Amino acid sequence: MAVEKDAYERVSSQLNLAVRLLGFWIALVSLFFLFQALDYRGLVGRLAEWQFLHFDRYWPTLTFVALTALFCLPLILAVWLLRVRQRRDEGFGPARIDDGRIIRGRLTRLQGFFAGVAAGSLLAAIIVLVMQLQLPINEGSARSLILGTSDAIAPVEGGAVITGEVDLSEVAQFNENLLLVKRTLYFAPVRGPRDRANGEPLRYFVEVKRTDVKGPYDKINFPEGEDMVHVWRFRVPGITFTPYMNGLLTRRTLPGEIENLYRYAGYEVDADNYVLFSSRERLTWRYYVLAAEFGISALISAILAFVFGRRKRAVTQRVREEGELTGA
Numbered sequence: 001m002a003v004e005k006d007a008y009e010r011v012s013s014q015l016n017l018a019v020r021l022l023g024f025w026i027a028l029v030s031l032f033f034l035f036q037a038l039d040y041r042g043l044v045g046r047l048a049e050w051q052f053l054h055f056d057r058y059w060p061t062l063t064f065v066a067l068t069a070l071f072c073l074p075l076i077l078a079v080w081l082l083r084v085r086q087r088r089d090e091g092f093g094p095a096r097i098d099d100g101r102i103i104r105g106r107l108t109r110l111q112g113f114f115a116g117v118a119a120g121s122l123l124a125a126i127i128v129l130v131m132q133l134q135l136p137i138n139e140g141s142a143r144s145l146i147l148g149t150s151d152a153i154a155p156v157e158g159g160a161v162i163t164g165e166v167d168l169s170e171v172a173q174f175n176e177n178l179l180l181v182k183r184t185l186y187f188a189p190v191r192g193p194r195d196r197a198n199g200e201p202l203r204y205f206v207e208v209k210r211t212d213v214k215g216p217y218d219k220i221n222f223p224e225g226e227d228m229v230h231v232w233r234f235r236v237p238g239i240t241f242t243p244y245m246n247g248l249l250t251r252r253t254l255p256g257e258i259e260n261l262y263r264y265a266g267y268e269v270d271a272d273n274y275v276l277f278s279s280r281e282r283l284t285w286r287y288y289v290l291a292a293e294f295g296i297s298a299l300i301s302a303i304l305a306f307v308f309g310r311r312k313r314a315v316t317q318r319v320r321e322e323g324e325l326t327g328a
Helices: 002-039 042-055 060-071 073-090 093-097 099-133 228-232 256-264 281-327
Strands: 143-146 158-163 172-177 182-191 202-210 241-243 246-251 269-277
Touching (some): 002 042, 002 060, 002 073, 099 281, 182 241
Antiparallel strands (some): 246 269
16 A cells, blocks of 8 residues: 555656646746747747738737647646546545545645746746846947948947938837737838938838827727728828937847838848837836736736645645544
8 A cells, every 4th residue: 555655646746846847837938939929030920920821810819829838738748647647546545535635736736836837937037137138228428320321331239329311101100018018119211311222121210209199009990991001101191200310229129020011011121120219218118017027927826826835734734633533
């Protein structure tokens, strides 16, 4: 009998470890694909383009969940196989009659899963904050950058004042949805005086402000029968935009969704592109929000782990008291 109990406990320990690792891994994989979804790049970007090609629409939440589940599949299978072995052992020997131990095992797994999610979410929040520290800063005097000159070949990231022709007839809107909060950014291409005539690809973009919209978020409403690309490019009369020509110059920070938008509109977009943001806060906003959301996830998961742990201790205490009464 002791051998059967040891075997059962051994499988339970392996299962508990696998459940903890699963919760931890889910949090980290979610962070990885969340950044891909926000930047419209990598596997998420490719699947999004495939969906647009075949279904004329994109399901971001479904894509994100499917990829996260796929990359967690090995651990999910390991947990399932260990649970199958444990359930088989529960039907034989002392495990069959030890209902208290079975309940404690379930509570331990729930506690371990949420503890893993809490640890993974906390690590994800730290990673996001560290990534935020790698962003360029806007300190000192801003550099003058005249497009079409040698200064614009390989500029240094940081504070800059751009001189060029902003095409406000080709403004693109980017809505960023980070679950708890949303915001809207507008971008417009800026060129040197001879870039358009020479057919140069779009390489520089500036953030622009839409003067007739209040608040940080502006939902896109597509008029019936209108082409989505044209609407996003705001070929609508009566809309006024103000470009920011002085701000923080960054490299390869144009959202992939906006890159594809301009390409579908017939423009060639340089992969090595630059964006002038109005301030560093426009860049760090995403990172602070993501860190806060993962922090909230860690807090909620830690609370749930504590609740299940407390419930497990209560069950253990009750089983011990019943055992003492039976022994007496």
